[in-house]
Amino acid sequence: MTRPIVYHIPVCPFCQRLEILLALKGMSDKVEFRVVDITKPRDPELLRKTRGTTALPVLETPEGGILKESLIILRYLDEIMGTPVRRSDAFEHAIESMLVAKEGPFTMAGYIWVMNQDANARHKHRDKLLGLYRDLNDFLMAHNPDGIWLFDDFGLAEAVFTPMFMRFWFLDYYEGFELPDTKPYARVARWRAACMSHAAAQQVTHEEIVKLYYDYALGAGNGALLAGRTRSSFVFEPHWRDRPMPPRDKYNTQATDSDLGLI
Numbered sequence: 001m002t003r004p005i006v007y008h009i010p011v012c013p014f015c016q017r018l019e020i021l022l023a024l025k026g027m028s029d030k031v032e033f034r035v036v037d038i039t040k041p042r043d044p045e046l047l048r049k050t051r052g053t054t055a056l057p058v059l060e061t062p063e064g065g066i067l068k069e070s071l072i073i074l075r076y077l078d079e080i081m082g083t084p085v086r087r088s089d090a091f092e093h094a095i096e097s098m099l100v101a102k103e104g105p106f107t108m109a110g111y112i113w114v115m116n117q118d119a120n121a122r123h124k125h126r127d128k129l130l131g132l133y134r135d136l137n138d139f140l141m142a143h144n145p146d147g148i149w150l151f152d153d154f155g156l157a158e159a160v161f162t163p164m165f166m167r168f169w170f171l172d173y174y175e176g177f178e179l180p181d182t183k184p185y186a187r188v189a190r191w192r193a194a195c196m197s198h199a200a201a202q203q204v205t206h207e208e209i210v211k212l213y214y215d216y217a218l219g220a221g222n223g224a225l226l227a228g229r230t231r232s233s234f235v236f237e238p239h240w241r242d243r244p245m246p247p248r249d250k251y252n253t254q255a256t257d258s259d260l261g262l263i
Helices: 013-026 043-050 072-080 090-100 103-115 119-143 156-167 171-174 183-197 206-212
Strands: 003-010 032-035 058-060 065-066
Touching: 003 013, 013 072, 013 156, 032 043, 043 058, 058 072, 065 072, 072 156, 090 119, 090 156, 103 119, 103 156, 103 171, 119 171, 119 183, 156 171, 156 183, 156 206, 171 206
Parallel strands: 003 032
Antiparallel strands: 003 058, 058 065
């Protein structure tokens, strides 16, 4: 093995941030990505390498070292491959690290909402996410009010947040979520739009996210099967492009394998 190997799920946002980083550096061919099918039991050899954990991505170095957690892998690849994307100025790097630290609660709020099955709780989840968007807006206003990015270009913080902005397409589709077109969200809306349209971040599409994350919208994540279903929406075949769009109404409708084009 001469290149690092990343074991990953192609549609996973935590894996996509690694792909974005490599695309920014023009070094996508310097890492081998090996796809893991999360609808099947893990390969025992991979479990041995990860000491029994199943979370992805996982990086294996050419020397056999194992790294877990996407942010750790992201920073590692940034350090060893080409010019770092992270800010070289210590204070600016601290600022971008402060923004990166906000990603965890933001991501959790979005995933908890899409998996929510209580229609009466929708407003609570919406308010939570909007509060986090306002917090991001305030942070960007404090550090670069008139710009697009946190600093002068797409950087480390953008690589971290962009996959989450894209995954939240499932909230647009299944929950009818829209970021308000008002002043408290104007700065973060500008940032989000620029992040999602960046050339280095085109690994996934809206259609792909909506189709593959259908089971999440019904409360079943990570390849788990719903009652009455025999196939996960995360299966590789049939290809997502060959499947119909799922029903938007997650609270009153549960599509079958056949409805979803899975059989």
